[in-house]
Amino acid sequence: MINGIKKIARSQLLVPIIALLALIIFNLFRDINFFTISLITNNEGNQVLSGNIISILTGASELAILAIGMTLVTAAARGQDISVGAAAAIAGSVFVNILRSTQITPGVIIGAFVACCLVAILFGMFNGTLVAIFKIQPMIASLILFTSGRSVAYWINGGASPTVESPLISHLGSFIPGIPIPTPVLVVIVFCIIVALILRFTNLGLYTQSVGINERSARLNGINSVWIKMLTFMFLGVCCAIAGVIAVSRIGLINHETILLDIEMDAILAVAIGGNSLGGGKFSLIGSLMGAYIIQALTITLYAMQVPSTDVKAYKAIVIIAIVVLGSPIVKRYAAQLRDKLAKKPMKVTENY
Amino acid sequence: MKVLKSSLVLVLVVVMMFAFAACNNAAAPAADTAADTATAAPVADDGMVKVGIVNNPPSESGYRAANVADFEKVFTEANGYEVSTVYTLNIDEQLNAAAQFITDGVDYLLISAAATDGWDTVLTNAKDAGVKVILFDRMINADESMYEAAVVSDMAVEGQNAVAWLKSQNLEAYNVIHIQGVMGTAAQIGRTGALDAEFAAGTMTKVVQQTANWQADEAKDIVATVISAGTPFNVIYAENDDMAKGAVAALDEAGITHGVGGDVIIMGFDCNKWALRELLAQNWNFDQQCSPFQAAVIDEMIKTLEAGGTLDSKLVISEEKGFDATTITQEDIDTYGLGD
Numbered sequence: 001m002i003n004g005i006k007k008i009a010r011s012q013l014l015v016p017i018i019a020l021l022a023l024i025i026f027n028l029f030r031d032i033n034f035f036t037i038s039l040i041t042n043n044e045g046n047q048v049l050s051g052n053i054i055s056i057l058t059g060a061s062e063l064a065i066l067a068i069g070m071t072l073v074t075a076a077a078r079g080q081d082i083s084v085g086a087a088a089a090i091a092g093s094v095f096v097n098i099l100r101s102t103q104i105t106p107g108v109i110i111g112a113f114v115a116c117c118l119v120a121i122l123f124g125m126f127n128g129t130l131v132a133i134f135k136i137q138p139m140i141a142s143l144i145l146f147t148s149g150r151s152v153a154y155w156i157n158g159g160a161s162p163t164v165e166s167p168l169i170s171h172l173g174s175f176i177p178g179i180p181i182p183t184p185v186l187v188v189i190v191f192c193i194i195v196a197l198i199l200r201f202t203n204l205g206l207y208t209q210s211v212g213i214n215e216r217s218a219r220l221n222g223i224n225s226v227w228i229k230m231l232t233f234m235f236l237g238v239c240c241a242i243a244g245v246i247a248v249s250r251i252g253l254i255n256h257e258t259i260l261l262d263i264e265m266d267a268i269l270a271v272a273i274g275g276n277s278l279g280g281g282k283f284s285l286i287g288s289l290m291g292a293y294i295i296q297a298l299t300i301t302l303y304a305m306q307v308p309s310t311d312v313k314a315y316k317a318i319v320i321i322a323i324v325v326l327g328s329p330i331v332k333r334y335a336a337q338l339r340d341k342l343a344k345k346p347m348k349v350t351e352n353y
Numbered sequence: 354m355k356v357l358k359s360s361l362v363l364v365l366v367v368v369m370m371f372a373f374a375a376c377n378n379a380a381a382p383a384a385d386t387a388a389d390t391a392t393a394a395p396v397a398d399d400g401m402v403k404v405g406i407v408n409n410p411p412s413e414s415g416y417r418a419a420n421v422a423d424f425e426k427v428f429t430e431a432n433g434y435e436v437s438t439v440y441t442l443n444i445d446e447q448l449n450a451a452a453q454f455i456t457d458g459v460d461y462l463l464i465s466a467a468a469t470d471g472w473d474t475v476l477t478n479a480k481d482a483g484v485k486v487i488l489f490d491r492m493i494n495a496d497e498s499m500y501e502a503a504v505v506s507d508m509a510v511e512g513q514n515a516v517a518w519l520k521s522q523n524l525e526a527y528n529v530i531h532i533q534g535v536m537g538t539a540a541q542i543g544r545t546g547a548l549d550a551e552f553a554a555g556t557m558t559k560v561v562q563q564t565a566n567w568q569a570d571e572a573k574d575i576v577a578t579v580i581s582a583g584t585p586f587n588v589i590y591a592e593n594d595d596m597a598k599g600a601v602a603a604l605d606e607a608g609i610t611h612g613v614g615g616d617v618i619i620m621g622f623d624c625n626k627w628a629l630r631e632l633l634a635q636n637w638n639f640d641q642q643c644s645p646f647q648a649a650v651i652d653e654m655i656k657t658l659e660a661g662g663t664l665d666s667k668l669v670i671s672e673e674k675g676f677d678a679t680t681i682t683q684e685d686i687d688t689y690g691l692g693d
Contacts, residue, residue, distance in 0.1 A: 036581070043605040050607055052581045059574050151412050159411050159418035160692030161595070163627040174606050251569040251602055253627070255595050257414060258568045303578040309533050309564035 012275030015327035016290040019273065023297050027304075034304060039180060044167075049180045052300055060296035061184035062088070062243035062260060065191055067270035067288040069239030072232040074271055075212045077131050078280030079138030081233065084240050085263045086149020087123050089256050091116040092244030093156040096164055096254045104166040117241040123149075124237025125230065132229035146264070153256035161255040164248070173249030184246050191242065195285065208232060212280035266295050273323055294323070401435040402655060404428055405454030406463045407447050410440040415625060419691040420465075420490065420645035427648035444468040451475045455482050461501075461655055465490040476500065487654065489647040491539075497667060502654055504647040504669045508543020514675045515590070515620055515641045516547040520556075522618065524587065527557035530579055532572045532591040532600060533564040540643070544592045544622060560586040567592075569599030576603035588618045594628035597621035597637065612636040613678050624676065626690030632678040633686065639678065642689055644671040 008014060027034040037051035066084050073081050098112035123145060130141035172183055179186070199205040210218040211225045219225050243263070248254050272278055273294055274287025298319055307315050325331060406428070411421040421440070428434045437459070439450035444467045454462055455478050462484050466472065469492065476499040479486050488503040519527070531548055534541035541564075551557040561579050565571035572591060579586060580603065589604075589611075591597035597619055604611050611617040613635035621628050624642040631637040650671070654664055676685060 031582075033582070040608050042608045043610070048606065050577075050581070052578065055574060055577045055581065059570070154412035159415070159422075161415050161625065161627075162693070170605075174602070247570060250573065251595075251598050253569060253595065253598055255415075255569070256412075258566070258595065261566070261568060300574060300578055303561075303563060303575050304582060306561055306563070309562065310536055312564065 012284055013287055015275055016273055016287055016294060019294050019323045020290060023301060027301060046175055046177045047180055048175045056293060056297045056300050058182035058184045060292050061188050062246050063263060063266055063270060063295060064188050064289055064292040065239050066243050066263060066267040067292040068195060068285055069236035070267040071271050071276055071283050071285055071288040072208055073236050074276060074278060075280055075283040076208045076229045076232045077138045078212055080268045081127055081142040081236055082139055082264045083127060083142035083145035083149055084267055085260045086145050087120055087240040088244035088260045089150050089153040090123060091120040091241040092248040092254045092259055093153040093256060094119050095245050096162050096248055097156055099164050100162055104168055109168060113245055117238055120237035120241035121234045124233040128230040128233030132226040150256050157256055161253060163253045165252060169249050169252055187246060209282055270295055275327055401433055402659060403435045403459040404461045404463060405459040406436060406438040407451050408438060408440050408465045409442055409467055413442060415692050416643065416645050423646045423648045427652050442467050444471060448475055455479050455484050459484055462486045463651060464488050466493045469494045487651055489651060502664055502667050504650050504671060506643055507670045508540050509546050511641050511643060511673055512544040512547035516551060518639050518675050527588055528560050528586040529557050529588040529590055530560050530576060530586050531562040532575060532596045534567045534592040536564050541592060548590055560584055565596045567595060569595040572596035572599035573603045576600045580607045590620045592622055594621040594623045594625045612638060624689055624691060626686055626692050629676060629681060629686040629690045632676055632681045635678050637678060639675060641675045642673045644673045647671060
């Protein structure tokens with residue numbers, strides 16, 4: 001038990017855990033009903049779960065999936081892809097336009113999803129090529145798609161904001177009849193299991209880290225660093241496609257200008273809150289996942305507090321500054337010194353930072 | 354081997370670049386041809402009215418796409434116009450394009466400004482050159498004498514229309530969830546104003562007032578939070594259609610009825626075709642138009658001026674309708690709806 005606590009205290013998950021606990025405790029004192037979960041009947045006549053916790057879990061789905069992809073890109077490429085929102089808009093547009101062209105059946109939905117995955121992977125490869133082969137800074141490389149992506153989505157949509165009306169799509173975006181858990185939450189769970197299995201049974205996780213820590217030595221050890229980087233960008237492409245499809249299915253509408261707007265910044269933030277270095281190398285997917293849910297919990301808390309519209313961003317900024325500073329190397333070192341002093345142990349000279 | 358690989362990559366990139374260029378061409382063919390005609394504009398007077406249009410790109414929004422389509426429909430050669438158009442969101446490019454149009458000797462300059470300031474030089478030059486300027490969609494910061502006419506939307510009137518409709522419902526109580534657009538935009542300020550006045554007067558109760566930044570999913574989260582808190586409400590006033598749709602998604606998940614005969618009144622803005630179809634299906638109650646159709650009015654003005662007449666008034670506020678779910682028809686959707 002004590003060993004477990006010590007382990008957590010030293011792990012990079014300490015800050016996200018503290019942030020999440022702080023949010024929970026704050027809401028407990030503010031209004032205990034915040035945590036109420038109830039089983040209600042929705043307008044389709046299904047029994048479904050409802051409450052703020054459910055809102056947080058389902059609302060953060062797109063962000064959680066993008067944060068996982070962003071973590072891997074960050075780890076291998078030592079930089080961030082800022083075009084994920086634009087790529088998701090493109091993927092969502094492809095998805096919607098395929099569905100609109102025909103009768104919607106489960107088979108068509110799967111086909112449309114595969115198609116938009118392929119498109120998103122292509123755009124991922126475009127970024128990956130610039131980063132891995134031409135050695136362009138990831139943020140600069142993805143700036144191209146960031147600025148042009150939504151125009152491409154506009155072109156795919158033919159200038160309108162098309163809608164898809166189908167019970168199947170709304171099942172995908174909210175609830176499948178008979179299952180009280182929101183579908184986006186199920187998608188995230190399945191996605192996380194698949195990613196965990198891939199990392200568990202292949203060396204990709206290790207390779208990604210080693211490319212990020214020292215590309216030269218990774219290459220000398222026979223790791224194809226170009227391919228690894230390319231792979232992370234392609235994987236992020238798949239993440240964008242899934243996020244785009246979830247976002248479209250939620251509302252049954254794609255608006256290329258506003259869909260998943262600014263999500264790239266939240267995804268990068270989730271990676272940072274998760275205690276991951278934005279300079280690449282070692283990474284923790286659980287940290288990034290927690291980061292994503294912390295961001296959404298913060299948003300829902302601010303809505304529940306009825307913070308005035310004009311002040312929302314300022315409140316968010318204050319909390320995020322606090323979390324990021326708490327996770328900074330200087331504060332961590334200071335905390336370590338304090339801990340050692342309290343434990344009356346000789347101070348350790350070096351810490352990981 | 355390495356050379357082969359890198360040359361392969363080079364080819365790939367070039368192909369991708371071409372693909373991008375192709376996309377852009379497809380997206381804005383009008384802009385390209387416009388640039389061509391702008392540089393190669395014939396000087397000969399063949400009885401056509403030469404018009405230069407400075408607009409924002411159709412990709413900006415569904416509103417803009419409808420606006421551009423409207424102008425393309427009215428200002429044609431068959432209608433007696435020789436048209437050059439430049440689409441850009443960049444104010445400097447807009448100013449340059451306008452200056453170029455004046456140099457080319459257009460008769461009329463139609464402007465939907467990307468920014469309200471900085472037009473003084475262009476307007477002065479236009480005046481000196483005898484080019485008549487007509488502003489559309491948006492006003493700019495300039496003296497009235499600097500332009501011939503302005504055909505614009507009044508967002509505050511849109512808000513007043515919507516609130517007047519809401520008051521005409523004679524509900525016992527008005528508990529309103531107010532979902533705002535991006536704070537500080539003309540549309541948000543205009544559409545918020547009328548409702549804020551009711552809140553201040555105490556005739557309506559503000560359950561929550563929050564910005565969803567024009568985004569459907571944020572609107573859904575806001576409404577879901579109110580439902581979780583258990584606060585009663587019977588009106589959702591969303592400042593665009595997307596946010597109204599997001600709000601309705603939250604109601605559907607919570608099993609709350611909406612629309613005509615439902616527990617909650619749904620109000621949106623912009624009149625997208627899909628939104629008007631929601632009205633026709635009685636899932637929503639009201640949608641307020643924000644008209645992108647200024648071309649016909651301007652066409653009328655130019656015809657009057659060319660015939661030697663004078664305009665009745667310099668400022669024309671676009672007439673904008675509100676649609677009620679109980680009276681809307683398929684014809685309204687076809688006529689006034691945006692997009693498809």
